[in-house]
Amino acid sequence: MKKRRRRRGNQQGQPYTITKALTHIRLDEANTGKLTALDELAQVYLALTQQYVSLFCTTELPNKLRDPLCQTPLSERWHRVAIMQAAGIAKSWRSNRAVAYQQYQDEKARYQKQQANGTVAAKAKEPRWREWNVPILREPCIQANVNVVKLEESQDSTYDYWLSISTLEKGHPIAVPVKLSAYHKEALTDPKTHEVKKLNSSVQLKKRDGVWWLTLSYDEEVTIQTVPDAPVVGIDVGIANFVTTSTGKHYGAFHKDLRARHKRDRARRRRKAKLRACLKKKGVKKLPSTSSRTGQRLIRHVKHEINHAVNQCFADPEHEGVQFAYEQLSVASMRFKARAQNAYLRASNLGHIPQQIIWKSQKRGVQATPVISAYSSQECSVCHYTDRKNRPNQQTFCCQVCGLEAHADHNASVNISRRVGDKALCACRDRTAIKAVLMKRHEAWKQQQGMGNSSPMKRRRRGKSSPAASPT
Numbered sequence: 262m263k264k265r266r267r268r269r270g271n272q273q274g275q276p277y278t279i280t281k282a283l284t285h286i287r288l289d290e291a292n293t294g295k296l297t298a299l300d301e302l303a304q305v306y307l308a309l310t311q312q313y314v315s316l317f318c319t320t321e322l323p324n325k326l327r328d329p330l331c332q333t334p335l336s337e338r339w340h341r342v343a344i345m346q347a348a349g350i351a352k353s354w355r356s357n358r359a360v361a362y363q364q365y366q367d368e369k370a371r372y373q374k375q376q377a378n379g380t381v382a383a384k385a386k387e388p389r390w391r392e393w394n395v396p397i398l399r400e401p402c403i404q405a406n407v408n409v410v411k412l413e414e415s416q417d418s419t420y421d422y423w424l425s426i427s428t429l430e431k432g433h434p435i436a437v438p439v440k441l442s443a444y445h446k447e448a449l450t451d452p453k454t455h456e457v458k459k460l461n462s463s464v465q466l467k468k469r470d471g472v473w474w475l476t477l478s479y480d481e482e483v484t485i486q487t488v489p490d491a492p493v494v495g496i497d498v499g500i501a502n503f504v505t506t507s508t509g510k511h512y513g514a515f516h517k518d519l520r521a522r523h524k525r526d527r528a529r530r531r532r533k534a535k536l537r538a539c540l541k542k543k544g545v546k547k548l549p550s551t552s553s554r555t556g557q558r559l560i561r562h563v564k565h566e567i568n569h570a571v572n573q574c575f576a577d578p579e580h581e582g583v584q585f586a587y588e589q590l591s592v593a594s595m596r597f598k599a600r601a602q603n604a605y606l607r608a609s610n611l612g613h614i615p616q617q618i619i620w621k622s623q624k625r626g627v628q629a630t631p632v633i634s635a636y637s638s639q640e641c642s643v644c645h646y647t648d649r650k651n652r653p654n655q656q657t658f659c660c661q662v663c664g665l666e667a668h669a670d671h672n673a674s675v676n677i678s679r680r681v682g683d684k685a686l687c688a689c690r691d692r693t694a695i696k697a698v699l700m701k702r703h704e705a706w707k708q709q710q711g712m713g714n715s716s717p718m719k720r721r722r723r724g725k726s727s728p729a730a731s732p733t
């Protein structure tokens with residue numbers, strides 16, 4: 262069960278609608294003739310969608326109402342569906358690229374400032390921008406509406422629904438039977454009223470590893486359960502532990518088994534790249550593909566593990582009646598946190614954790630608030646002293662002033678839990694300002710402890726390592 266699209270209100274007791282998906286409905290392979298017609302349609306559809314994706318990513322802004330431009334044997338209605346899907350793909354590609362480009366510019370500005378001050382670390386390299394490739398659609402995925410694919414309830418008892426799909430042959434739609442599993446039926450049935458929920462008319466058809474899969478969706482109304490002054494539990498997101506809470510618990514990890522699989526996949530990709538280079542030298546035209554099926558499977562697996570971890574966190578009896586706070590991760594901080602992984606799995610996976618937190622909280626009607634993540638892993642949760650030296654290594658937090666020793670992720674999650682509604686931090690324009698606020702709090706703590714100005718901390722050496730390397 263996955264998310265598709267969501268809306269939310271944010272006051273307690275207020276209902277909002279979320280759209281849930283019924284995934285992994287396998288299309289019956291007994292109908293080979295029909296599925297062949299679907300395959301033929303999908304190939305043409307994929308090529309057409311690709312043309313518009315390229316157009317919308319390069320020369321034009323995405324516009325789902327754009328007049329048809331390309332020649333195609335597809336019907337006008339299918340043509341429109343392709344344009345709409347391409348516009349959606351291009352829109353998210355453009356916005357992801359814009360975020361990355363902004364990040365690059367920020368990093369460059371920071372680098373240039375350091376260069377001017379003479380504080381660039383010896384190992385630091387000037388940030389470089391590598392232009393993104395236009396997305397290439399590899400496997401058929403059709404986001405269809407009622408104009409081209411109709412979902413009808415089955416009248417006889419053997420199947421649950423019929424999908425009536427219009428094909429390349431005009432006036433000859435194919436009718437593909439759909440059978441739901443007990444698991445899907447249970448999800449569709451309201452546990453209280455035993456009524457069967459109404460399915461939305463848009464469907465998704467996707468071919469993966471030679472099998473056609475159908476995704477259906479339905480709307481559900483959720484009410485926010487969290488009371489306004491519910492205690493806040495902070496969530497720190499990471500790789501060693503996917504989720505660490507301020508209640509001191511860890512959920513999910515990029516553990517040994519995943520690491521080993523990841524290593525094998527990397528080695529396989531490297532061998533493949535070598536082979537490609539070798540063949541290319543010899544003038545071979547048709548080179549083996551670089552996309553790795555095992556790599557894709559691994560990404561799916563990691564995402565599954567993340568979903569499970571976030572679920573456990575929300576379902577933990579200790580977290581009943583609480584609200585959550587989580588880090589608003591920037592691309593740069595993700596990159597930093599994900600150093601242990603390779604580029605291939607990096608940002609996509611870490612970004613999946615906050616996405617899941619948002620989705621799970623909406624599904625359960627639990628308040629979850631994104632907070633500023635800057636310095637959450639360097640700030641001491643007792644005295645607010647903020648310094649990279651508080652982190653002798655990845656797992657350990659050891660405060661240079663008050664001596665607090667803690668698991669680094671736990672310390673960070675406590676900081677995160679306190680940042681909900683922190684107006685002083687929200688008013689900060691950049692990281693320097695945030696650090697100044699935190700250090701002011703540290704001074705206040707010292708006063709309170711009667712430590713006055715007799716600072717026991719050692720003077721910090723400057724310019725030893727680049728601040729850009731540690732954004733949180």
Ligand SMILES: [Zn+2]
Pocket residue numbers: 641642643644645646660661662663664665
């Ligand atoms: Zn401290």
